[in-house]
Amino acid sequence: MKLKGIHHVSAITASAAENYMFYTKVMGMRLVKKSVNQDDVSVYHLYYGDQKGTPGTALTFFEFPETSKNREGVSSISLISFRVKDDKSLEYFAKRFDEFGVWHEDIADRAGRKTLYFKDPEGQRLMLVSDDGALSETFIPWELSSIPQEHQVMGLGPVRLTVKDPEETLCVLMEIMGYRLRGSYKAEVEGQKDIIVLETGDGGSGTEVHLEIRSDLPFERQGYGGVHHVAFRVEDEAELREWIDRIDSNHIRNSGFVERFYFKSLYFREPNGILFELATDGPGFDTDEELEFLGEGLSLPPYLENKREYIEKVLKPLDTRIRRS
Template identity: 50%
Template structure:
């Protein structure tokens, strides 16, 4: 059966990768579960932050590209959700984040959930969302954040598009999502936000979309999101998705073996890049689980170039 099960990862762009590493591992307390490179641009790190085991659906990842800041606008992913458990956790985060000097909003009720908006030092727009403690999560015992307050995984992603009907068709008719409900977002009350659910739904399996036809088209850059990936359970089901896209004659990358998962890349009609990524085999395919992310990991086809690749990368742990 061809069924997506939730969000797999969100990949964003950082122009200050050491600062990025310090913020996500030390301030947000996420575990760096894979320290590797962009397989299409080996001069750049590709860092994966996640829960304690690198569970699919908990990954927030970054390309290390020295770009100017993103020019915000439509045709883009404008906020990425991260799940935490309960109002007490959100209160802890509000106090914790205000001491770091990053921008943080107020705890508010939005779409019947408590949320807390924040931005990382490069302006990456995030939101902490109360998930009620439901769903997969493996704590990281070495995190500077107490277990009860740790980030549990990805929450809803919020997309801005100029024409809702085009994205709606992609999400529902091609990817099999359900339009569940709408709500009013206080930042743009003139347009309802449409909530699409994946599989069984819930905060780890939602895409929120708002139509903003009067905005300029976003220009990619540091502090912006590159793409969002959705979960496919197995390689066999992934092949079914590839066949389905071929049958519909929708342009796509075909299956790309990323070693830690397999991917299919496809753009929805408003230009936002989607990825269908497998849960298997996972990040422990080439490293022990207890030492994930502590060394540069390269897929086998890049291993012969290790010395050259390492020479071109900046040490992450140097302040």
């Protein structure tokens, strides 16, 4: 029983329309599912990824129009990263960001890899990571992307957690979840401890968690530009139920089995309060839509179909149809 890496990350936006424009037009990612927050059907839940939303490529956003801006701090997921093929892809995006007026830093080394740190229009903290020419076996390029295939986002890279007290978080990650120490690198803030790098499964940037220890920050207050939770890849439902038993046996409060239709899940908070999810690789985002038209209509799981009329009435229209030549 072994976690395979990062499954998806779910963040917060105040505007689904502006969010859609940035991640599809600037980042070249595909909207693979336009749905609703299953716990609050009055707001959108948007899923971006590769051609079919392969596990490990999905970044999702809950739309909360009335939320305030995220206030950065500890007990948070403080950085989302994306894998790109190589250093040339970083250079491509740096130029593209300049063209679109996207704030970014210079290309820099982090944890032994070339990286490009940037922010989306809402201040979401993001980073591109060069895979140094490695090709993801699971990545499926999107033919209609605004980005050339050789430079497209291949999937999620390391996720950074920021905490004040790392010991119990490390205990959960390593002793319960099976993560192992890969190394460390210099903190980006003077006077703080080195950032700890952990990996799972077969290793590689798509499996990593980077643990940042900060003694100089208050607790984060989530809002737009912040991250809601991170999900880790589990093979299938049978293995997920084994993980539920493992979490229960360690007396960690959790959601129990949750049906999300596109995958099955378990939710729990690690000791510093960061929300973790374990999610199965299947059945996937193409279970209720044809692959060619993913994300173009409003998708609802079967157990919400009886509320479709109400949901469509309360949602602000969002046109995500692809103009095909």
